[in-house]
Amino acid sequence: MADLHIVREHALGQPQAQQVAARWAQQMRETYGADCVLEVVDGVHTLRFTGPGFQGSLQVAPDRFTLQARLGFLLSAYQSRIEAHIAGQLDALLGPALAA
Numbered sequence: 001m002a003d004l005h006i007v008r009e010h011a012l013g014q015p016q017a018q019q020v021a022a023r024w025a026q027q028m029r030e031t032y033g034a035d036c037v038l039e040v041v042d043g044v045h046t047l048r049f050t051g052p053g054f055q056g057s058l059q060v061a062p063d064r065f066t067l068q069a070r071l072g073f074l075l076s077a078y079q080s081r082i083e084a085h086i087a088g089q090l091d092a093l094l095g096p097a098l099a100a
């Protein structure tokens with residue numbers, strides 16, 4: 001098993017951050033066959049995703065995205081490539097909104 005942890009600071013605000021998260025979820029569906037569900041609990045927006053050999057969450061805040069995921073045994077061998085790809089997807093969607 002391997003764990004991924006990616007944090008991206010931004011200056012979008014909540015409504016635009018949710019739009020970015022929705023686009024990212026669509027990419028996860030298309031690229032990795034993920035099932036994605038948005039949950040809002042006590043004002044915290046969390047996109048939960050699962051797919052073949054992985055599961056995780058993307059917390060969507062007005063000023064940052066925090067992704068945590070666990071890769072299964074087979075995907076663990078590709079941890080660096082998967083992490084780089086997912087981080088690249090977020091960076092591309094955030095573009096100039098990156099604050100850090």
